Amino acid sequence: MRVVNEEGAALSATITRILVVDDFEPWRRFIWSGVSNQPNLQIVAEASDGLEALQKAEQLQPDLILLDIGLPALNGIEAARRIRRLSPNSKILFVSEHRSIDIAKEAIRAGGSGYLVKSSAGNDLLPAMAAVLEGKHFASPSLDAQLFIDTVTADHSSREDVSGTSAGNKVEVSRDHQVVFYPNDESCIDGFARFAKSAADAGNSVVVVATKSHRPAILERLKKVLDVDAARERGSLIIADVDEVLAAFMKEDTPVAARVDAIARNLIAKAAKGAPTEHSRIAICGELAPTLLARGKTEAAILVERLFDDIAIAHNLDLLCAYVLGAYPSGRHSRILERICAEHSAVHMQ
Structure with a gap:
């Protein structure tokens, strides 16, 4: 006034x-x-x-x-x-x-x-x-x-009013970029499988970017609840290798933003093409940043999280990043993990 x-x-x-x-x-x-x-x-x-x-x-x-x-x-x-x-x-x-x-x-x-x-x-x-x-x-x-x-x-x-009711028909772009800290590899594998099954049950396409050691167990878990072969053939389930993806966008231990964006767009396009419906979302669970952090490349890990946060917003994605706490010497209370948390919409400890 x-x-x-x-x-x-x-x-x-x-x-x-x-x-x-x-x-x-x-x-x-x-x-x-x-x-x-x-x-x-x-x-x-x-x-x-x-x-x-x-x-x-x-x-x-x-x-x-x-x-x-x-x-x-x-x-x-x-x-x-x-x-x-x-x-x-x-x-x-x-x-x-x-x-x-x-x-x-x-x-x-x-x-x-x-x-x-x-x-x-x-x-x-x-x-x-x-x-x-x-x-x-x-x-x-x-x-x-x-x-x-x-x-x-x-x-x-x-946009929604303060009571939560919609005043129009426009769908807001949103993203769900969660991080989960697991106590061990077994719980991490279970978490990936649950995330993928939940997304598939909701009619969404799923991209799993996992380490060589985790991929076989994740697939075994999924085969118990999904027709994995049919989903992969259809393109609604994509399994990618962490090391192959990292090799494609890293240069001298640093993620190249343009390469990250290009690789992400390629995976998203493939998942969208195999999506069950035109309104399906894309759900991605991955270990890219966690793998970099486990290898001591802290700043690269933070940058990857930040780049994928941008990508999640731009493409209306659901993201899950999985960290196995035993892989990091400083554990739960390190400043590094606090910085990781800051790049996500929600943080969970298992």
Whole structure:
């Protein structure tokens, strides 16, 4: 709300209450420094993961939420969807290092009014906040100009209201990128088989990217519950080898993004061609990043997770990443595994 004094100057009538959500503490300090000299802006709380963001949004009902995407426990896009119900009057400005137009569109569909690339925050943070608070939209210049034309006008009129009922017929693009930490190989194999069977039972195509040691056992489990030979012949079940896929997109121990994208598109196209119906989803369970991590290639593993997260959003996929905890010396509590968790929409411990 704005009030005008006798001279016609606009005066702010209220303090804008802000919730900052980011798992990187120095970045939260940067936000504080940018906002502290603005008398009408007040940071009322911080959150370092998605679940904490839900709690504080519901408790505080802030006017504005500055929300990162790569968060532990629950990523920012999933958090935004839930915040729409918990704090429907809060405006959301995504502030993320992701530059993918597909991720940005998904963020807007999830409830964001703006998308600010972190590298532009030095100049654009306050203008982005002002635009969103005034009911406008904001996108960093590096993003496609069609971001809001394609996303907001087509989607906001049909998005779910706070009661959860649909206001239109548009189907929102979504993805389910889960990570499961298994205690041993046997439970990992069982988890792959359950995931594949569940997807097949739902009428979806399945891609399994497994290690040489796990593949035979996964197939044996599946043969007990599925007609594996028929599914593979039809193309609705694709089995790929981890080492072959890694060899196709790695260069000097680093994933090449263009190659990852090309290989993923090829697998998705094959699975889509063999899908039972035109409305079938593609479900992928894999050990690409886990294999890299087990071999000590931490940054490569993180990058693969990030690239496949982008691919999942772009192609409306269901993904399951399986990690066997015994393969990693530092176990459950390592910072590395926390970083892995941050790239997923849901985290499970078996």
